[in-house]
Amino acid sequence: MTPDQLDDHANAPSVTHTWRTRSLLHAARPYLLASPFVLILTLFLILPVMAIVVISFWRYSSFVMTPDFVWDNYKIVFSETYLRTFLNTFRYALIVWCLTLVIAFPISYFLAFEIRSNRMRTALFLLCTVPFLTSNLIRNIAWIPFLGRHGLLNSGLLAIGLITEPIEIFLYSDVSIILSMVHIYTLFMVAPIFNTMVRIDHNLIEAARDLGASQWRILREVIMPLSSTGVMIGTIFVVSMVLGDFATVSIMGGGQRASAGLAIRKMIASLQYPTAAAMAVVLLIVTLLFVSVLMSFVDVKKEL
Amino acid sequence: MIKFNKSDKEKKQKEDDKLQLGRRQFLKGSGAALGAAFLVACGAEPAASPTAVPTIVEKAATVQIVTNSYKDVVLRQIGTGVSSYNEVQEKVMEDLGFTVQMTALQTDENNQRAITQPDSWDVFDGEYFSLPLIVPSGNLLALDTSRIPAFDSISPIFTTGKLRPDSVIAQGTAPHKVMFVEGAGSTTFATEQTGYATLIPTIYNADTLGYRPDLTGRPIESWAELLNEEWQGKTAILDIPSIGIMDAAMVVESAGLMSFGDKGNMTKEELDQVTDILKEYKAAGQFRAFWKDFNESVNLMASGEVVVQSMWSPAVTAVKAQGIECVYAPLKEGYRAWGGGIGLNSNLEGVALDAAYEYINWWLTGWAGAFVGRQGYYSSSPENAKKYLTEAEWDFWYDGKEASVAMIDPFGTELEPAGALRDGGSYEDRMGSVVVWNSVMEEQDYLVQKWNEFIAS
Numbered sequence: 172m173t174p175d176q177l178d179d180h181a182n183a184p185s186v187t188h189t190w191r192t193r194s195l196l197h198a199a200r201p202y203l204l205a206s207p208f209v210l211i212l213t214l215f216l217i218l219p220v221m222a223i224v225v226i227s228f229w230r231y232s233s234f235v236m237t238p239d240f241v242w243d244n245y246k247i248v249f250s251e252t253y254l255r256t257f258l259n260t261f262r263y264a265l266i267v268w269c270l271t272l273v274i275a276f277p278i279s280y281f282l283a284f285e286i287r288s289n290r291m292r293t294a295l296f297l298l299c300t301v302p303f304l305t306s307n308l309i310r311n312i313a314w315i316p317f318l319g320r321h322g323l324l325n326s327g328l329l330a331i332g333l334i335t336e337p338i339e340i341f342l343y344s345d346v347s348i349i350l351s352m353v354h355i356y357t358l359f360m361v362a363p364i365f366n367t368m369v370r371i372d373h374n375l376i377e378a379a380r381d382l383g384a385s386q387w388r389i390l391r392e393v394i395m396p397l398s399s400t401g402v403m404i405g406t407i408f409v410v411s412m413v414l415g416d417f418a419t420v421s422i423m424g425g426g427q428r429a430s431a432g433l434a435i436r437k438m439i440a441s442l443q444y445p446t447a448a449a450m451a452v453v454l455l456i457v458t459l460l461f462v463s464v465l466m467s468f469v470d471v472k473k474e475l
Numbered sequence: 476m477i478k479f480n481k482s483d484k485e486k487k488q489k490e491d492d493k494l495q496l497g498r499r500q501f502l503k504g505s506g507a508a509l510g511a512a513f514l515v516a517c518g519a520e521p522a523a524s525p526t527a528v529p530t531i532v533e534k535a536a537t538v539q540i541v542t543n544s545y546k547d548v549v550l551r552q553i554g555t556g557v558s559s560y561n562e563v564q565e566k567v568m569e570d571l572g573f574t575v576q577m578t579a580l581q582t583d584e585n586n587q588r589a590i591t592q593p594d595s596w597d598v599f600d601g602e603y604f605s606l607p608l609i610v611p612s613g614n615l616l617a618l619d620t621s622r623i624p625a626f627d628s629i630s631p632i633f634t635t636g637k638l639r640p641d642s643v644i645a646q647g648t649a650p651h652k653v654m655f656v657e658g659a660g661s662t663t664f665a666t667e668q669t670g671y672a673t674l675i676p677t678i679y680n681a682d683t684l685g686y687r688p689d690l691t692g693r694p695i696e697s698w699a700e701l702l703n704e705e706w707q708g709k710t711a712i713l714d715i716p717s718i719g720i721m722d723a724a725m726v727v728e729s730a731g732l733m734s735f736g737d738k739g740n741m742t743k744e745e746l747d748q749v750t751d752i753l754k755e756y757k758a759a760g761q762f763r764a765f766w767k768d769f770n771e772s773v774n775l776m777a778s779g780e781v782v783v784q785s786m787w788s789p790a791v792t793a794v795k796a797q798g799i800e801c802v803y804a805p806l807k808e809g810y811r812a813w814g815g816g817i818g819l820n821s822n823l824e825g826v827a828l829d830a831a832y833e834y835i836n837w838w839l840t841g842w843a844g845a846f847v848g849r850q851g852y853y854s855s856s857p858e859n860a861k862k863y864l865t866e867a868e869w870d871f872w873y874d875g876k877e878a879s880v881a882m883i884d885p886f887g888t889e890l891e892p893a894g895a896l897r898d899g900g901s902y903e904d905r906m907g908s909v910v911v912w913n914s915v916m917e918e919q920d921y922l923v924q925k926w927n928e929f930i931a932s
Contacts, residue, residue, distance in 0.1 A: 315774075321779050342780070426930070427757070437927050440581070
């Protein structure tokens, strides 16, 4: 063997070695790329959620929590009062969803199809977001002097003689809660619907028109199906936010109305963490079920 | 309890400025201060030992050294807001030379912080009824009363539970029941006076219902009025379980709807019964709202959403300060009382601990007692507070006499015109008619659970 050959032989295994490492690296690449995100999700989402699930089975007295496996907390959550609280929360979600959809769809339609200039469209959309420059809480509180017994609305109605007694149901009631929620959450419905609508190919609409479809039929058979993904995404936003809302319910309900989120907050404030955890687990399961059902109707990947 | 003043924003700004200034000063002076602190820590150690710590009462020449070492002390106080004032903070800085950072929280949050995050506070400012929850955690230092020279001037309500020797001890978590622990480091409440205290009382009051005489058209004289159909949809109750349940108990008992063995320690059956009654009235629309902090109660009353509700004394004065008639009703069944005090974190040591004792002592010297007295609270050491109150103020707030001049609160607002009388009368009349204290009960978990159910129903 010449020294050259020797050299070659010596080199051969190391070449295969690098090749192997490279292919391994290649195979591992997606996992490596995903790992930071997995790490973050595990640390800040999966572990805390697991902790909540675990704690929901613990016992507590005053402020001491004892690791255990008891169903007591779930018994409280499934008691009549809290079942009614859940039902009430779903009722809010349903009503707010209907109203936000009814308001958001025409707004998005107007922005996407009636406004011709792109700049104008963007400007008007930004205008929709202006209320978001103040916090949720302030937008809630701002309604109080308007809706109160001696508020602007009641005094106005009294002054023009439409009513003779102030209407009490305007404030600290389901009416005020729903009004405020619709006010706060409508934009979360407008944004995704608008987003899908602007991406509808105008050729499709022209084609439909050329084939003799009426405006109504175009809306029903072209625009509505094509913007359904936006509606679904908006629905997920609005419903999951209403399900978890506690501030609006607390402020606009005068502390007297109940929602699942507010109940959890009250339990936490009274240091009843395990019961709060059980309530949170139930709420989480309900929300996840709801989202997964909706997800089966939409292909979010296609949207992004 | 959260207390917001009218000039809140302005004050916040001031506070921010001050904080920044403090930081700047700190940076500037930190070199020298570090040196001084080092000297104190090494050489001047004995000067900082408990026995040598000069109290405010006896300002000796050695104060200078110790005050210097306090310069870098920052005590983080969590509290319910009744005693968290910028004015108090500024006066502490002026008199004692160190900073007390005050964080105002709602009652339950305050307890929660005290129990679960002991590293986040040095001074606990809270109510006596919270103690059965907090003391077992071991986070509260058993205060050595021999380090508190003015301890003997504290009102006997806190030490024996009796305002006068012949007083009947009120039901509930009366402060004296949780005032002392058995010894240093103990977490067991002592049945009688020991040298180790849990909290040193600062302020307290007798609470009752507040009402708008212009809207009710007649005086309110019984707790039962909260459930009177006449005010349907116009009443409110406070939503803090340990306080709300006591008001509720006074109300249902006065209305003859049920009776209690001991309102301060209800049985499960009693809790079931009282919450069932409340739920029934709630469903019928008796209540307009439930409030959780001071400000909400002021707004409910001032806006006329509510005509009669559970209220705190300064909330009534805040409504009055807006030019709206509001009465803090002396009711025939008596008052529900509460007491607040300050305690220290058991992990405090060295200079910080000495400073913290100084701070407690400062509260008893009278300036602070007079400050809170001008808002209608009582000082734990009335005799010392008297030194800082004018005669007219003392006569009005403590003696129940006609105001000889207009009563001005510490923030410059006129609360009462000359000639006014304090609702409920004198200190003796009011504190002597306390029938129940805010309470933590043996069935506390059940209470909270039932109360939350009532709120959620």
